[in-house]
Amino acid sequence: MTEVQYTTLPETRVPVSAEADVVVIGGGPAGIASAISSAENGARTLLIEQRGFLGGMGTVSLVPAFCPFTDKEKPIIRGIGLELLERMKSEAGEAFQQEYEEWLDWVPIDAEALKRVYDDAVLEKGVHPLYHTFVYDVVLSASKRQIEGILIVNKSGLSLVRCKYIIDATGDADIAAKAGVPFQKGGSEGELQPGSMCYLLSNVDRYCFQQFLKDTQDTVQLHRTVERGIAEGALPEGRKSISGLAWISDTLVGVNFGHVFGIDGTKAEDLTRGAIEGRRLVERQIRFFRKYVPGFEQAHLVASGEQIGIRETRRIQGDYVLTAEDFMQARTFEDDIARNAYYIDIHLANSKSEMTINHLPPGQSHGVPYRVLLPVGIDNLWVPGRAASSDRAVQGSLRVMPNCFAMGQAAGTAAAMAACHSLTSREVSVPELQKRLLDRGAWLGEGVVQG
Ligand SMILES: Cc1cc2nc3c(=O)[nH]c(=O)nc-3n(C[C@H](O)[C@H](O)[C@H](O)COP(=O)(O)OP(=O)(O)OC[C@H]3O[C@@H](n4cnc5c(N)ncnc54)[C@H](O)[C@@H]3O)c2cc1C
Numbered sequence: 369m370t371e372v373q374y375t376t377l378p379e380t381r382v383p384v385s386a387e388a389d390v391v392v393i394g395g396g397p398a399g400i401a402s403a404i405s406s407a408e409n410g411a412r413t414l415l416i417e418q419r420g421f422l423g424g425m426g427t428v429s430l431v432p433a434f435c436p437f438t439d440k441e442k443p444i445i446r447g448i449g450l451e452l453l454e455r456m457k458s459e460a461g462e463a464f465q466q467e468y469e470e471w472l473d474w475v476p477i478d479a480e481a482l483k484r485v486y487d488d489a490v491l492e493k494g495v496h497p498l499y500h501t502f503v504y505d506v507v508l509s510a511s512k513r514q515i516e517g518i519l520i521v522n523k524s525g526l527s528l529v530r531c532k533y534i535i536d537a538t539g540d541a542d543i544a545a546k547a548g549v550p551f552q553k554g555g556s557e558g559e560l561q562p563g564s565m566c567y568l569l570s571n572v573d574r575y576c577f578q579q580f581l582k583d584t585q586d587t588v589q590l591h592r593t594v595e596r597g598i599a600e601g602a603l604p605e606g607r608k609s610i611s612g613l614a615w616i617s618d619t620l621v622g623v624n625f626g627h628v629f630g631i632d633g634t635k636a637e638d639l640t641r642g643a644i645e646g647r648r649l650v651e652r653q654i655r656f657f658r659k660y661v662p663g664f665e666q667a668h669l670v671a672s673g674e675q676i677g678i679r680e681t682r683r684i685q686g687d688y689v690l691t692a693e694d695f696m697q698a699r700t701f702e703d704d705i706a707r708n709a710y711y712i713d714i715h716l717a718n719s720k721s722e723m724t725i726n727h728l729p730p731g732q733s734h735g736v737p738y739r740v741l742l743p744v745g746i747d748n749l750w751v752p753g754r755a756a757s758s759d760r761a762v763q764g765s766l767r768v769m770p771n772c773f774a775m776g777q778a779a780g781t782a783a784a785m786a787a788c789h790s791l792t793s794r795e796v797s798v799p800e801l802q803k804r805l806l807d808r809g810a811w812l813g814e815g816v817v818q819g
Pocket of ligand 1: 418436
């Protein structure tokens with residue numbers, strides 16, 4: 369490892385470019401729901417996103433479908449997340465709406481429709497969005513328990529945003545890490561789930577493809593065909609199936625297939641390698657599709673992710689660390705702010721290892737306590753989404769988009785409550801928070817009724 373060299377910059381005066389009660393950083397599912405609920409609960413809310421649009425992995429990296437909103441018996445992710453899902457269905461056009469009207473699980477993502485839905489949804493609530501802006505540092509109070517401001521960089525230059533409360537929805541806990549919150553990254557050996565470059569193919573024929581599955585008895589994940597492709601050298605070693613095909617129309621499909629290993633999404637060099645290797649892999653996969661999969665002979669690559677999809681980076685240490693045992697026992701907590709039923713889905717860290725998958729029985733879910741959003745040591749910060757406080761196994765489940773919406777809704781509501789009454793994150797009344805979540809359509813488990 370080469371030693372890092374440092375230099376000292378001259379003292380810089382930076383302008384204060386904005387001020388808000390609640391600043392949400394990151395416009396993925398966790399950040400969008402945070403911003404909407406914060407504004408709905410009366411806080412002046414600024415939403416900062418490095419890209420020119422919202423959506424996080426679902427739009428930036430073209431992750432092709434929403435994971436289940438149900439526990440296989442009933443919807444358990446409701447509230448803001450479910451509303452946004454329904455809005456995307458209608459924005460995606462009549463044919464899409466008709467086909468997926470009854471679906472709550474694995475609904476394909478029309479990324480362009482979703483971007484418009486997210487823009488409208490935050491603007492309607494009076495959120496101030498600031499796109500094309502990267503947050504690169506924080507300013508702490510003398511006690512080091514409060515973040516007083518964040519340093520941003522964008523086309524206008526460097527500046528400071530003053531804030532009373534912060535929601536770190538970067539997915540990578542960038543802000544928490546800068547504020548000195550302890551975190552873990554990956555497994556005991558530092559291994560991380562792989563990245564995937566997702567993409568969109570047009571000019572494909574869904575009916576021809578379905579006929580091929582019938583004729584060959586292959587699965588929708590093309591187990592046999594992929595295995596044959598690997599054996600014949602058309603595909604590299606690795607997972608012997610496709611993670612998912614999501615049909616946006618009869619001729620347009622979103623693809624999540626294959627892995628790029630050893631990518632740490634908090635390192636620019638790794639993201640660069642992931643982008644280049646990811647695009648090369650996509651090119652190889654398309655050649656495979658055209659040759660091996662009827663219906664894909666004329667497939668045309670419309671787009672690949674602007675960034676390689678990142679499943680796992682930092683997990684903050686929160687006031688509570690949700691564990692695999694909590695998951696398997698389907699535990700309930702007094703301070704639950706959401707329920708989760710998605711299976712533990714840990715993708716292989718290298719091309720020789722196996723996937724880890726653990727399901728709860730249909731109808732069962734576990735609670736997600738408020739404390740997993742609260743990073744130790746800081747009193748005005750919440751971390752909902754992929755980087756919330758859990759062990760590695762549970763992160764493999766909690767990380768999916770419906771859960772991120774639910775955690776975001778709770779974080780935004782709590783932050784606005786804190787802002788309105790000048791409280792710390794830990795002083796927020798949990799029963800009042802739960803009541804507000806239920807009033808706004810969330811589901812917190814059997815017997816916990818809406819107000
Ligand atoms: C390949 C792959 C397949 C997946 N499949 C599915 C699936 O089928 N269904 C499902 O529901 N989930 C799936 N997931 C998981 C899911 O997409 C993510 O875990 C989820 O999007 C995380 O949401 P988030 O809001 O926490 O973070 P993200 O979606 O990552 O959003 C974070 C946002 O913050 C912005 N940001 C980050 N750092 C900064 C900064 N410093 N300054 C400003 N902005 C910043 C980013 O640009 C991004 O928009 C998949 C993930 C991957 C990678």
